[in-house]
Structure formats: C-alpha cells, structure tokens
Amino acid sequence: xxxxxxxxxxxxxxxxxxxxxxxxxxxxxxxxxxxxxxxxxxxxxxxxxxxxxxxxxxxxxxxxxxxxxxxxxxxxxxxxxxxxxxxxxxxxxxxxxxxxxxxxxxxxxxxxxxxxxxxxxxxxxxxxxxxxxxxxxxxxxxxxxxxxxxxxxxxxxxxxxxxxxxxxxxxxxxxxxxxxxxxxxxxxxxxxxxxxxxxxxxxxxxxxxxxxxxxxxxxxxxxxxxxxxxxxxxxxxxxxxxxxxxxxxxxxxxxxxxxxxxxxxxxxxxxxxxxxxxx
Amino acid sequence: xxxxxxxxxxxxxxxxxxxxxxxxxxxxxxxxxxxxxxxxxxxxxxxxxxxxxxxxxxxxxxxxxxxxxxxxxxxxxxxxxxxxxxxxxxxxxxxxxxxxxxxxxxxxxxxxxxxxxxxxxxxxxxxxxxxxxxxxxxxxxxxxxxxxxxxxxxxxxxxxxxxxxxxxxxxxxxxxxxxxxxxxxxxxxxxxxxxxxxxxxxxxxxxxxxxxxxxxxxxxxxxxxxxxxxxxxxxxxxxxxxxxxxxxxxxxxxxxxxxxxxxxxxxxxxxxxxxxxxxxxxxxxxxxxxxxx
Numbered sequence: 054x055x056x057x058x059x060x061x062x063x064x065x066x067x068x069x070x071x072x073x074x075x076x077x078x079x080x081x082x083x084x085x086x087x088x089x090x091x092x093x094x095x096x097x098x099x100x101x102x103x104x105x106x107x108x109x110x111x112x113x114x115x116x117x118x119x120x121x122x123x124x125x126x127x128x129x130x131x132x133x134x135x136x137x138x139x140x141x142x143x144x145x146x147x148x149x150x151x152x153x154x155x156x157x158x159x160x161x162x163x164x165x166x167x168x169x170x171x172x173x174x175x176x177x178x179x180x181x182x183x184x185x186x187x188x189x190x191x192x193x194x195x196x197x198x199x200x201x202x203x204x205x206x207x208x209x210x211x212x213x214x215x216x217x218x219x220x221x222x223x224x225x226x227x228x229x230x231x232x233x234x235x236x237x238x239x240x241x242x243x244x245x246x247x248x249x250x251x252x253x254x255x256x257x258x259x260x261x262x263x264x265x266x267x268x269x270x271x272x273x274x275x276x277x278x279x280x281x282x283x284x285x286x287x288x289x290x291x292x293x294x295x296x297x298x299x300x301x302x303x304x305x306x307x308x309x310x311x312x313x314x315x316x317x318x319x320x321x322x323x324x325x326x327x328x329x330x331x332x
Numbered sequence: 333x334x335x336x337x338x339x340x341x342x343x344x345x346x347x348x349x350x351x352x353x354x355x356x357x358x359x360x361x362x363x364x365x366x367x368x369x370x371x372x373x374x375x376x377x378x379x380x381x382x383x384x385x386x387x388x389x390x391x392x393x394x395x396x397x398x399x400x401x402x403x404x405x406x407x408x409x410x411x412x413x414x415x416x417x418x419x420x421x422x423x424x425x426x427x428x429x430x431x432x433x434x435x436x437x438x439x440x441x442x443x444x445x446x447x448x449x450x451x452x453x454x455x456x457x458x459x460x461x462x463x464x465x466x467x468x469x470x471x472x473x474x475x476x477x478x479x480x481x482x483x484x485x486x487x488x489x490x491x492x493x494x495x496x497x498x499x500x501x502x503x504x505x506x507x508x509x510x511x512x513x514x515x516x517x518x519x520x521x522x523x524x525x526x527x528x529x530x531x532x533x534x535x536x537x538x539x540x541x542x543x544x545x546x547x548x549x550x551x552x553x554x555x556x557x558x559x560x561x562x563x564x565x566x567x568x569x570x571x572x573x574x575x576x577x578x579x580x581x582x583x584x585x586x587x588x589x590x591x592x593x594x595x596x597x598x599x600x601x602x603x604x605x606x607x608x609x610x611x612x613x614x615x616x617x618x619x620x621x622x623x624x625x
Contacts (some may be wrong), residue, residue, distance in 0.1 A: 062524050063517060065433040074426045075442065082501070083451045085460035092463070145356040152349050163360055169607055170368075171559030173576040174596040177583045181366035181374065181593075193339045208363045211356075223481070240348045269453045272561055276583070286455050293455065293566065305456040316451040 086309070093302035103292060110303035123288035129196050131267040134206035139256055141207065142214025146252075147244065149215075150222045156256065167209045168216075176276035179205045183277060191279050198282055205277045206267040211264065214259035221255035222248075228323040254322065261319035265312050351360035375593035385589060393594035401593075402578065409574040412489075412564075413557035416496040420504040420553050421546070423497070428508035432515075443509075450502040458566050461495050462486060465567070495563040504553040511545020512538075544617055552612045555603055575599050 065071055093111070114120055145164055149157070167175065179201070183189045189201040225248065233243040271286040278287060285308060292301045299325035375394070377387040396402065431442040449457060463469060465485040474480040485491055519541065523533040539546070561576035568574075575595065582592025 063433060063520060071430045072425055075430045078423060078427050078501075081498070082446070085464045085498075086449060086452065086457070089456070089460040089463060141356050141359055144352045148349070148353045148356065154349070154353075154355070154477055160357070160360075163365065164356070167364055169555075169603060170557075171576070171596075171599055171603055173559055173561045173579050174368075174371075174600050177579060177592060178367035178371050180583055181371050181589065186366065187426055191474050193377055195421075204363050207359070211359070241351065244348070244352075265451075271453075271455050286453065289455055289459070293459050293462070297459075297466060301459065302463075305453075305459055308451050309456050312453055313448065313451050 082119060089302055090306045093299060093306045095299060098299065103291070110299045111307075113300060114303050117300075119283070120285075120288055123283045123285045126196075126199060126283065127268055127285040130203050130206060131198050131264045133196070133199075133203050134210055134267040135260050135264045137203075137207045138210040138214050138267075139260050141211040142259055142263075143218050143252065143256060145211065146218035146222055147248070164212050164215060167212045172272040175205075175209060176273045179208075179273060180276040186198070189279075191281065198279070201279070202274055202277050202282065202284065205273050206270060209270070209273060210263040212267050213262055217259040217262060218252055218255045221252045225251050258319045258323045261315050261322070265315045265319070267284040268308075268315075269312055358516075371589075371593040372597060375597050376538055377590045377593075379588060379590060393591045394598070396591055397594065397598060405573055405578055406575060406598075409558055412492060412496065412572075412574060413554050413560075414502055415493060416503070416557045417550050417553040419493070419497050421503050421508075422479065424501055424505040424508055424549075428505050428512055431505075431509050432512040446502050446505050449498075449607060454499065454562055457499060458495060461491070462566060465491055465494070483616050486567065487572075489568065489572045491567040492564050492572045492574075495567040496557050496560060499563060500553045500557050503556060504549045505551040507545055507552055508542070511542040511548075516539055544613070547613065548610065551606055555606055559599055559603065 091103075094106050094108065095103055096107035096109070102198075149161055149164075183201040183205075191198070193200070210295075229251075230247050231244050233247045234240065238246065269286065271290060274284050274287055275290070278284065289301065289304050289308065292298070292304065373387050374385055376389050376391070377385045378390060378392070380386050397406070425501075427442070427446070431439055434442055464471060466472075467482055467484065467486070469486075473486065476482055491512070515538070519537055520533055523537045524530070528536065558574075559576055560574060561580065564572050564574045564577055565580075579592050579595045579599070582595065584590045
C-alpha cells in the first residue's frame with residue numbers, strides 16, 4: 054500500500070485526529086523520561102537549563118560509596134532471589150500441572166495470591182513477620198544481613214515464574230515423558246531429562262522476570278529492610294525525598310537502563326521461542 | 333489433564349509428588365500464609381506496650397475505620413482510583429483503537445510505546461513527573477512564558493491524579509486493545525454501509541461489543557490504583573493521602589499495628605472481592621460463548 058493511497062473507511066490509524074491523540078499520549082508518556090535522562094548529562098547543578106554535555110554526575114555516582122553499596126546489595130538480592138524463585142516456581146508449576154491431589158485448588162489459589170495482594174499489605178505483613186515472629190538478626194555478616202529482604206523477594210517473585218513455566222508446560226507432549234519411562238527412566242529422571250529441556254526457555258524468561266522485579270521493588274523492600282541495609286531503589290527514594298538533583302537523575306537513568314534492557318532481552322528470547330515453535 | 337496421576341497412588345507418583353511439592357508448600361506457608369495470618373490476628377488485637385500486642389478478638393480496630401477521618405480517606409482513595417480509571421479509559425481508548433487498526437509494524441511500535449514506560453521503575457517514573465511538575469519545572473516555565481504565571485502543581489491532588497494516570501495507563505490500554513483486536517471488523521463495515529457515521533458506529537456498535545473488555549480494563553486499572561503508595565507519597569501533599577499511606581503510618585510512625593493490620597485487611601478484602609467478581613464474570617462469559625458456539 055502506497056503512503057498516498059486514499060484512507061479507507063477502516064484505516065482509523067491513519068486518520069489525523071487519532072494520530073494526533075496517539076502523539077499526545079506518547080509525548081505525555083515519554084517527555085518526562087527523556088528529560089530525566091537528558092538532564093543527567095547536563096553540566097549544571099540547577100537542573101532547569103541545558104548548559105552543555107557532561108558525564109560528571111555518573112562519575113560522581115561511581116565514587117559514592119553508599120550508593121555503590123546499595124547497588125551491590127540490590128544485585129546480590131536479585132541474583133539469590135532469582136535462583137530460588139526459578140527453582141520454587143518451576144516445582145510449583147510441575148506439581149500443579151502433573152498431579153491431582155486434595156487441596157490442589159486451594160494451593161493454586163494461595164500461590165497466585167502474592168501476585169494480586171496489594172504491595173503495601175505484603176510489605177507490612179513482612180515487616181511484622183520479620184519484626185516479631187521470625188526476627189532476622191541485624192548484625193549478620195554480608196550478605197546474610199540481606200536475608201529478610203531476599204526471603205520477601207522470593208515470595209513475590211516465584212509465583213510469577215510459576216505462571217510463565219505453566220504456560221510453557223501446556224505445550225509439552227506427555228508421550229515424550231511416557232516414552233522415557235518405558236525406556237527405563239525413573240520418574241524423577243524423566244522429569245529432569247525430558248521435561249526440563251522443554252521448559253528451558255520459560256526458565257530463562259522467568260528468571261529475567263524475577264530478576265527485574267526484585268531489582269525494581271521498592272515498597273516491599275522499604276518495609277522489610279532494617280536501618281542498616283539499603284537497596285538501590287530505597288537509596289534513590291531517600292535521595293528523591295530531598296530534592297531533584299542531577300545525581301538522582303543519573304542514578305535513575307542507570308536503573309531505568311538496566312531494567313528496560315533486561316525486559317527487552319526477556320521479550321526477545323520469548324519471541325524467538327515462539328518463532329521456533331511456529332517455524 | 334484427566335489422565336494426570338493422583339498424588340495418592342498413580343504411577344509410583346507419590347515420591348516424585350512430595351519431592352516437587354514440599355519445597356513450594358513449605359515456602360508459601362512459612363513466608364506468606366503465616367505473615368498474613370499474623371497481621372490478620374493482630375487486626376483483632378490491642379497494643380499493650382511498645383511491641384506487645386494482645387489478641388483479644390476485639391473488633392475495635394475495624395470499628396475505628398468508620399471514624400470520619402479514616403472513612404474520608406477510604407472514600408478519597410476510591411474516588412482517586414475511580415477518577416484515574418476514568419481518565420485512563422478516555423485517554424487510552426483512542427490509543428487502543430489506533431493500535432488495533434494500525435499496520436502490523438505500527439502495532440508493534442505502538443505496543444512498545446505504551447509498554448516501555450511500564451517496564452521502567454515506578455520510582456523513576458514518579459521522580460520524572462516530580463521534575464516536570466515542580467515549581468522550577470518546564471510546565472511552570474512555559475506557563476510563566478505565556479504570562480499565566482507559576483502554578484503550584486507538585487504536592488497537590490492534581491499531581492497525584494496525573495501520576496496515577498501516568499502509571500496505570502498501560503494497565504487499561506492492553507485489555508482494551510485485546511478486546512478491540514478480537515472484534516469482527518465486518519460489523520463496523522456493515523454499520524458504515526448502512527449509513528451510520530463513524531462516531532455513532534463507535535458508540536452503538538464498537539463499544540457495546542467490547543464492553544467486557546472495558547470492564548476488565550476498569551478493574552485492572554482500579555485495583556492497583558486503589559492500593560498505590562508511592563505516587564501519593566511523593567507527588568501528593570498532606571491532604572492527598574490514600575489508604576496505603578495511612579497503613580504505612582500505623583506501622584512505622586504511629587506504631588499502632590492492630591489498627592494498621594485492620595486497614596490492610598480491608599484493602600485486601602476490597603481487592604480480592606473485585607478480583608473474584610472479575611473471575612466469575614469471565615467464567616460466565618466463557619460459558620455463554622461456549623453455548624453460543
């Protein structure tokens with residue numbers, strides 16, 4: 054179709070009012086983010102006017118020990134939480150897909166609850182839990198002092214992994230597993246050698262999802278973290294509360310870049326997976 | 333799924349079952365069910381000392397929610413969430429419409445366009461809005477340049493609504509798009525052929541058909557908006573508190589855990605009721621479609 058062809062009756066996407074509308078919506082969504090990134094390169098303390106390009110703010114961030122510590126904490130938490138979430142999420146998905154047992158519906162419901170419960174409720178539940186029921190020692194050596202945060206992150210991440218893996222399991226051919234069993238593999242062995250390779254793409258995208266969510270989380274961490282453990286989003290929050298400064302812009306840009314990059318990689322992997330199924 | 337072995341018996345499934353089941357079960361009970369049960373129990377308790385709480389079975393904490401101060405905050409939260417949802421619907425519907433009728437490439441770009449901010453950290457997005465709306469931000473620069481003068485925007489209810497719309501727009505656009513995309517386009521053509529204009533086709537054909545999708549969009553926007561914590565906290569002023577801010581205060585500063593617990597459970601019940609309503613509606617609709625087919 055050439056660009057100049059007449060607009061058909063259903064070519065709503067090419068009608069001017071709708072195009073303008075889309076333009077305005079995209080401007081509303083993107084202008085704040087673009088200016089945030091742009092001003093993290095601005096050579097001025099007062100962030101209103103453009104004074105020239107600089108990477109000073111990023112250099113300054115790299116020299117800020119407390120920020121680096123928060124960043125390392127966040128990555129450590131995300132890494133450990135991801136490993137646990139992938140294992141627990143996959144086990145949950147397999148159990149729900151493979152077995153019928155009394156209370157299956159209840160278990161299924163409880164597992165999806167962390168996805169739907171408001172973050173604030175889960176945050177305060179974790180605060181109370183680690184405050185009075187299961188006090189996490191405050192003075193453990195790193196990284197064990199992050200234990201309470203890691204546990205909370207696993208709890209809200211693994212149900213998401215379970216959802217991703219379950220979707221993938223739906224396309225598994227049960228006969229393959231039965232063939233393996235007939236050829237003498239034990240049940241566990243059949244799961245490990247036949248089922249696991251099939252769900253591998255879901256494990257990777259589930260892992261990326263868990264990692265991104267853990268890295269991004271503020272509310273639940275805010276309630277679980279003790280006074281001495283700080284994560285990157287919690288650190289940014291404490292900076293944001295004070296004022297708008299180029300350092301906060303730079304730190305936000307870093308976080309934004311990492312999470313968007315991870316998500317795009319995850320989506321691409323999933324896209325390839327779908328393409329290989331169809332092709 | 334009917335051939336799935338049962339846990340009891342089956343093809344030697346019992347050992348494998350417990351091997352796969354025990355870890356998730358223990359985890360979800362220890363680190364989710366128990367924490368929630370504890371605050372549920374606290375919601376029927378009374379603060380004795382600084383950290384001591386007696387669970388007396390009292391309903392006082394729930395009764396306190398009916399006090400005008402708190403009732404007002406609940407009403408305001410529901411109002412904020414409803415207003416946000418309505419604005420998102422108005423803003424998002426034309427966007428979803430454009431997405432539906434775009435070329436295959438255009439669809440991908442428009443989808444990416446709405447999803448990219450969604451993947452950005454919530455805190456970062458809120459901060460970006462703070463920078464734009466503050467007194468020295470561009471909006472105020474622009475207002476001053478055209479002679480209107482600076483308007484206090486940050487730390488007002490207006491800023492909270494803008495922030496909530498900014499954050500929840502993708503939640504609304506996606507279900508709208510999926511409903512519009514499934515719609516049979518020949519119905520629109522038929523309506524146009526029979527002489528209806530585009531606008532009346534929209535209101536008399538398109539909207540009635542995608543109504544279930546609109547309902548899902550409303551719930552998917554309303555539920556997370558109702559429990560928002562960060563947006564009112566950073567963009568709002570002292571009079572823009574929502575439920576989540578009050579809950580936070582009970583647990584951190586006011587140190588009244590039982591009351592905070594009761595508030596969280598009310599928020600949770602509201603969320604779950606809406607979720608269940610949505611699930612029931614979806615199921616009923618699927619059944620109706622099955623019967624029609």
